[in-house]
Amino acid sequence: MALLHQLFLDSLRATQWYDADKLLSFQLPQIERMCRHAASATSAYAERLRPLFRFGDSQSGKFRFERWRDIPILTRRDLATNIDAFTASSTPEATGAVRTGTTSGSTGTPLAYRASTLMDIASICQNERVYEEHDFDLFPPFASIRLDPEAIYPEGKRRKGWSRSAPSGELGVLNLHTPVEQQLAWLKEFKPTHLHVYPSVLEPLIEANAIDEPLRFERVMTFSEVLSPETRRAAEAAFDCKVVDCYGCNEGGFIAWQCPVHETVMHIAAESNFVELLDEQGEPVAQGELGRVVLTSLHNFAMPLIRYDVGDLAAFGPPCSCGRGLPALSRIAGRTHSVFILPGGRRLVPDARDLAFFEFIPMRQFQFVQHTLNDFELRYVPAHDGRETDPAGLLAHLRRRPKTTESPLLPRRGISARGIPARAITF
Numbered sequence: 006m007a008l009l010h011q012l013f014l015d016s017l018r019a020t021q022w023y024d025a026d027k028l029l030s031f032q033l034p035q036i037e038r039m040c041r042h043a044a045s046a047t048s049a050y051a052e053r054l055r056p057l058f059r060f061g062d063s064q065s066g067k068f069r070f071e072r073w074r075d076i077p078i079l080t081r082r083d084l085a086t087n088i089d090a091f092t093a094s095s096t097p098e099a100t101g102a103v104r105t106g107t108t109s110g111s112t113g114t115p116l117a118y119r120a121s122t123l124m125d126i127a128s129i130c131q132n133e134r135v136y137e138e139h140d141f142d143l144f145p146p147f148a149s150i151r152l153d154p155e156a157i158y159p160e161g162k163r164r165k166g167w168s169r170s171a172p173s174g175e176l177g178v179l180n181l182h183t184p185v186e187q188q189l190a191w192l193k194e195f196k197p198t199h200l201h202v203y204p205s206v207l208e209p210l211i212e213a214n215a216i217d218e219p220l221r222f223e224r225v226m227t228f229s230e231v232l233s234p235e236t237r238r239a240a241e242a243a244f245d246c247k248v249v250d251c252y253g254c255n256e257g258g259f260i261a262w263q264c265p266v267h268e269t270v271m272h273i274a275a276e277s278n279f280v281e282l283l284d285e286q287g288e289p290v291a292q293g294e295l296g297r298v299v300l301t302s303l304h305n306f307a308m309p310l311i312r313y314d315v316g317d318l319a320a321f322g323p324p325c326s327c328g329r330g331l332p333a334l335s336r337i338a339g340r341t342h343s344v345f346i347l348p349g350g351r352r353l354v355p356d357a358r359d360l361a362f363f364e365f366i367p368m369r370q371f372q373f374v375q376h377t378l379n380d381f382e383l384r385y386v387p388a389h390d391g392r393e394t395d396p397a398g399l400l401a402h403l404r405r406r407p408k409t410t411e412s413p414l415l416p417r418r419g420i421s422a423r424g425i426p427a428r429a430i431t432f
C-alpha cells in the first residue's frame with residue numbers, strides 16, 4: 006500500500022473517535038487552505054469568498070471563519086453552467102494530477118467535473134475504513150455493478166486488488182445497463198463474496214434471485230442512492246448477507262458511511278468533507294429536521310466545491326452511542342436516481358451520456374417523465390445557442406435505435422412541443 010494511502014488510512018482510524026470540537030479544529034486549517042487556493046486559482050471564488058478574508062485579501066488577509074455563512078450556496082446548476090469559472094487554473098503539486106469525469110446526468114444536469122488525485126486517494130481510504138470497520142474479508146472476489154459502458158457482458162472487466170490492503174483480491178465490474186438475467190449469470194460465473202451495487206439495481210436482483218441456486222454474499226455494499234429499510238431487509242433475506250450503505254457523489258467524493266454498530270446511522274466522513282444541513286433560508290436545521298446537504302470538499306483542489314448544494318436532503322440525529330464523534334445522520338432523503346420501468350418489469354437507470362437529445366434540441370436542462378409504460382414526456386429548458394430545434398430529427402434518431410438496447414425511449418406517438426420555459430415534447 007502506497008505510503009500516502011497508509012498515512013491517510015492511519016489518520017482515519019484515529020479521527021473517527023474525535024469529538025466535535027477536535028474535529029472542527031482538524032477541519033478548519035484544511036477549509037482555510039482550500040478557500041485561499043480557490044480564491045486565487047478560480048475566477049468565481051475570487052469574488053464569492055471575499056468576506057472570508059480581512060481586507061478581501063485571500064493571500065495574507067486573516068481568515069474569518071465567523072463570516073462563513075456570508076458565502077453564497079453553490080448549486081449544481083450554477084456549477085454546470087459556469088464550470089470554467091469554478092475550475093482551478095493550477096493546483097498545488099502535492100494534490101496530484103487532475104482527472105476529468107462526467108456524472109450520469111440523471112438529475113437533469115450532466116456535470117463534466119474535475120477531481121484531484123488527492124480526493125480520489127481520500128475516497129479510496131474512506132472505503133478502506135468501511136471495509137475494516139464492517140469486517141470485510143479482503144481476499145475473496147468483489148463484484149461491482151456500476152456505470153461503466155466498457156464492462157460488457159459476458160466478461161465485464163476484471164482486475165486484482167479491490168482493496169489496497171489485499172492486492173490479490175479480484176475485482177469484477179459489470180455495466181449496470183446489463184439485463185438482470187445476465188447480471189445473475191455473470192455473478193454465478195464470477196462467484197464474488199461481496200457485491201457493490203446501486204439500490205435500484207439491487208432490487209430486481211433480489212427478485213430474480215429467489216428461484217433455484219440462489220446467490221449468497223457476505224457483504225452487499227450499496228452507494229449513491231437512498232437505501233430503504235425494505236430493500237435492506239429483502240437483500241439480507243435473499244442473499245444471506247450484511248448490507249453496508251455508503252453515501253457520496255462523483256464531484257465531491259465520499260460523504261457518509263453506515264455506522265458499524267447502528268445500521269440506521271450514517272456517519273459523516275468529516276475528514277473528506279465539511280458538511281452543513283441548511284433550510285431554505287440558508288440557516289442550519291435543528292436535529293431531526295431535513296435540510297439541504299451542503300458540502301465543502303477538503304481535497305478537490307482541481308474544482309473547489311465550497312458550500313456546494315449536492316441536491317439531497319438529510320437530517321442530523323443525536324450523537325451516536327458507538328462513541329464515534331463523526332456527525333451522525335439519522336436520515337438521507339432525495340438522491341432518487343430516476344429509474345425507468347420497462348414493459349418487462351426491468352428497471353433502467355438512465356445515463357444522459359447515452360442520449361442524443363442535445364444534438365437535436367439545444368437545451369440547458371431536461372426532465373423525463375414516465376407517465377405509463379409506453380408514454381414518456383421530455384421537458385426541457387432551451388439553451389438559445391443559435392442552433393435550430395429539430396424534434397423530427399430526434400424522433401427519427403430514436404426510431405433508428407436498435408431494439409436490443411431495450412431503450413424505453415422508442416416513441417410510439419408523434420412529438421409535439423408545448424410550453425415555455427419548460428417546453429415539453431411528448432412521445
Ligand SMILES: [Zn+2]
Pocket residue numbers: 264265266267270272325326327328329
Ligand atoms: Zn455510530
